[in-house]
Amino acid sequence: MAHKFNPNNKGKLDDILREREMPPKETLKKLYLKKGEDVLDIGCGIGYFTMAASEIIGDNGKVYATDVSRDMLKELEIRLHKKRKDNVKVIKGFEYDTDIEETLVDFILISNVLHEVEDKKEFLNNYLKKLKNGGKLAIIEWKKTITKSGPPYKERIDIKKLLKIFKEHNIEIIKDIDLTDTHYGVVGIKR
Numbered sequence: 001m002a003h004k005f006n007p008n009n010k011g012k013l014d015d016i017l018r019e020r021e022m023p024p025k026e027t028l029k030k031l032y033l034k035k036g037e038d039v040l041d042i043g044c045g046i047g048y049f050t051m052a053a054s055e056i057i058g059d060n061g062k063v064y065a066t067d068v069s070r071d072m073l074k075e076l077e078i079r080l081h082k083k084r085k086d087n088v089k090v091i092k093g094f095e096y097d098t099d100i101e102e103t104l105v106d107f108i109l110i111s112n113v114l115h116e117v118e119d120k121k122e123f124l125n126n127y128l129k130k131l132k133n134g135g136k137l138a139i140i141e142w143k144k145t146i147t148k149s150g151p152p153y154k155e156r157i158d159i160k161k162l163l164k165i166f167k168e169h170n171i172e173i174i175k176d177i178d179l180t181d182t183h184y185g186v187v188g189i190k191r
Helices: 007-014 016-021 024-030 048-060 070-083 120-128 159-168
Strands: 039-042 063-067 088-092 105-111 131-142 171-178 183-190
Touching: 024 048, 039 048, 048 063, 048 070, 048 105, 063 070, 070 088, 105 120, 120 131, 120 159, 131 159, 159 171, 159 183
Parallel strands: 039 063, 039 105, 063 088, 105 131
Antiparallel strands: 131 183, 171 183
């Protein structure tokens, strides 16, 4: 069974070191998130990337933030209320699906989640149904190296394997990028 992030450690998701190493707004821009796009943030947690996506897309876009943890979503709702973010909809998700009212989005973000999923093919097949043709899929994952924090080494996804997964799902890779010493990102277009 895959290692799952413990919601009791949610404070780690928003610490100053993480923000310094991987600033959320700049990271999303590197992955080609644009103003006016509708975004599905899968495994949003407490909203580390959700909040930044909300700023980037502006009033003409919408962020659908989904997570399997009610505790994480409650924390996100508190943050959204404090920041008066009206372009974010918080949705309780399930591991292999979420209900976003049959809406198709322009951009799907999956950050530090895919390594936790047992059946990656089913997971991506279900979520890619929510992505418009020509829409972008961006995945951020832990590098397959040994580090002090993060998931166990054996559960990390090597970038070559992730690139293969993109191709298997008809996602045309437009960029793979070294984001930090511990993370990489891949973005592609659904064809």
